[in-house]
Amino acid sequence: MTFKHYILALIVCFICKFFSSPLQAQILSVKIQTQDHQAVKLNWLDSDSSFTYAVEYRDSLEEDDWKLLPRTGGWPARIFTFEDTLKEGTGSRFYRVIASSMTQDADRGKLISWELVDELSAFQLNFGLALSGIDSFIAEQGVKIYKLTYETIDVHGRVTIASGQVAFPENKNQALPLASYQHGTVINTEEVPSRFSFSNQESIVAPIMASNGYIGIAPDYLGLGDSSGLHPFILAKPTATSVVDMTRAAKSLAQKEDYILSGKLFLFGYSEGGYATMVTHREMERHHAGEFSVTASAPMAGPYNVSGILIDTMLGDRSYSNPFHLTYLILSYHDAYGLFENASEIFSKNYSPRVEDYLSGVSSFESLSSGLPKIPLQMLNPDFVEEFSGNPTHSFRLLLQQNDISQWAPQAPIRLIHCSGDFTIPFENSQLVFNHIKKMGIDQVELINPSTTGDHSQCILPSLGRAKELFDAMKE
Template identity: 35%
Template sequence: MSLMQPPSHGAGPRVEKRIWWSRMMIYRPACMKCFLTSCGTNRGSVVPFSGNGTAIVTGLAPISISLHKESRPKKLSVPGSQPACRYMRTLCLLLVVFFLGCDSSGMEPEPTPVRGDVIDVTTLATYTAEEVSQLVGAYGIPYSARYGISFYVLEYLTVDTHGEETTASGAVAVPQPVLRSLPMVSFQHGTVTRRSGAPSRGDTNEAVVGMFFAADGYLSVMPDLLGLGRSPGLHPYLIADVSASAIVDMMQAVVRWSATQPWSYSGEVYMAGYSAGGYTGMAAHRLLEAEYSSEFTIKASSLMAGPYDLSGTMLELMLREEPYPQPYYFPYVLFSYNEAYGLYSSPSDFLASPYDVTLPPLFDGMHGGGDINEAMPTIPIQIVHPDVRRSFLSDLNHPFRQRLRENDLTNWTPRAPTRLYHCAADELVPIENSIIAAQSLGEAATLLDPSPQSEHGDCAPLAIASTRAWFNSVSTSGQ
């Protein structure tokens, strides 16, 4: 016999369902007790359900069910066979789940996501040792890989320039076959404006450098940084603190993820980066030693051709009335600093026409440096409004100067051995950046010139190869 009685005149389907559910709860109150207590409902909790009434949990005693008068059935026929009882017990539980839910006050709360938490990991590709050797060799680095690699893309939580929670991405390369204990190399990429130029794309120069280290037996970590890869917004170009936090947060995410994988993280960290990556790598090194020394032990740091002296060497270079090979670097700094520090209300407040209109759309993450250079004069300072230029030149405490000074990396002392590789003929990032940094960083820092006649691009493979040899001589695990 059906448990559902014909609805009274005027009662619609919704009323019919509620009355039927109320009767079901009288028929099998024990199933409700089991469900509620299993959900963690506390004794004495009042739980509403879809009938006209409430259920009161009384611990191990029978549940007290209070129904409104109009919901109480006059008569209820119950099947008496054991199969029917089992059927009704199961049906009762399913209906409780569907209609009632449960009070979660006694359940363990979901952990609140924090910086460095992993959002997602996907496998992008795998390479044999021979394939890695070919990829690296194409960049002019003689190399024979010891291991194949698996290449992953990892998304994680971090914070933006305003301290708000956001997401970022990066690449992780892991040697194959899996080694028991892996030291970490955190490699920072150079200047990138197009989101797809970040390491997580997998086919960029920066990604190949990461493979280079992984195929030697390292857990290779390559942050995209904010505003690149899968991260929203404008990339905070050459802003030290937020770049460092994005790097460290990814390192934490990789360690947490590695705890669920066949390999383990050995505890050793090797920091590296070239050009803008030399700058962000130094910022991350500083942060790790200042605030994360209990989590990460930096064994060696190789920072190559970085613009560490922003308010001095690099600013003087940008102020010259001379052509510069990569003029887009200058507006990249202007836009990122304005976004982070609110120096001006709009581009028209500091850029001359037509650059106040033509340049901003090009920093949308879809255009490369070559695209932006085509819209630039060869002399970068010419994009700045003449009045702003005069004000800046006459005011040594101009807000932009102050922010550049805050982001200089020439005012700290590392504890871990640090090498500053830089070629004397560098036309984009003068070697004076590393000379000044080496003098101020103290005894732990050493300046090395792998090829005095090489310019910025040609210096990179030589400095990276030297870095690899040094790291391998220092590492005590995973090789």
């Protein structure tokens, strides 16, 4: 494991000086966020998502050893702020923040297990689609649907497993492109593509693509399906790594089943899946260009501007169709970064006990999401809302900014698809990305509005149709 060292010295909690190790590759900015006679709150941020941290102290420069500050849950931790409660009579105190690499040796994308879930003829698949109310797609051939598990890394860089679905067409006589579909937000860990069912529309997408001459891929993501822990909701790096590694595993299974790959790769997804599609497209082009060549992507109705449009929509004073998304977002970021020591720092006095019960394992995620106010703002501590809303450099907003995907330069063609009548994930998310890409002089970008009246849930099928239309024109 690789270590980086950063030192912050605080003299009588008023004078601070920053020292850096000669081995460090970048500067970690450590600040005193608040201080008084009872406590000192440290805050630090960096642009790297692969480190955990520990805070050490000593009360004299003559002391030989640094000591770890006490913390519930221990160190290291994926946090960016920590408060040291001072005992009466504490004089000078010196602090340092030590960052350590989270990355462990992992055989990322290694295919661990696979099982045949279902085998359907074209007639059976079309009949199931009709019963599911999906009459805009036609199956042209039969399919085999597999559930697989694979090795990847979790939000803290630890080796773990995840699951997903791969659907193969019955015809093996030609080279086939890959089409990876990233699903939308779910709370129930079993409502994922690997649990194929005609009652679960998003588990049908990969089989539809397979029946039309693709190898259909559909990752479950971390924290869902066979993957343990909390799902990292709208977190760029762990979302992208889970999809990248799923694609690797799917390619391995295709080879075992004697399918020939054409080398073409299409990415698409809706809602959270639109976000997952875009961060995966960026991840593949930036970090895996020698392994993957994205042919085209179609992110649909995704929350790309996390720190602005998404959070401001959730914190509005009107009802929101999915109020639990705000809790989901905060808890996911807390799991990744450590936002609070006590839930009452962020959540209201009525809701924070429920959050604490969930975090301590007393209650389930499903029970936490039930019976919520239609206006998500009512779940939060008013002091937190005031501080967050009035401070553009609030630590939580800075973390959200690190996970924005609204400004980047894709190399492969990208078709943004979003209904302008969407109030859950506003159309402005896609408009912002489109405008940025066009300003960079990139012409291989489209913004498609399938409906001016359809809301978020009503726009899934027409959006899928427009994505498949693009891929079909490019797959040969």
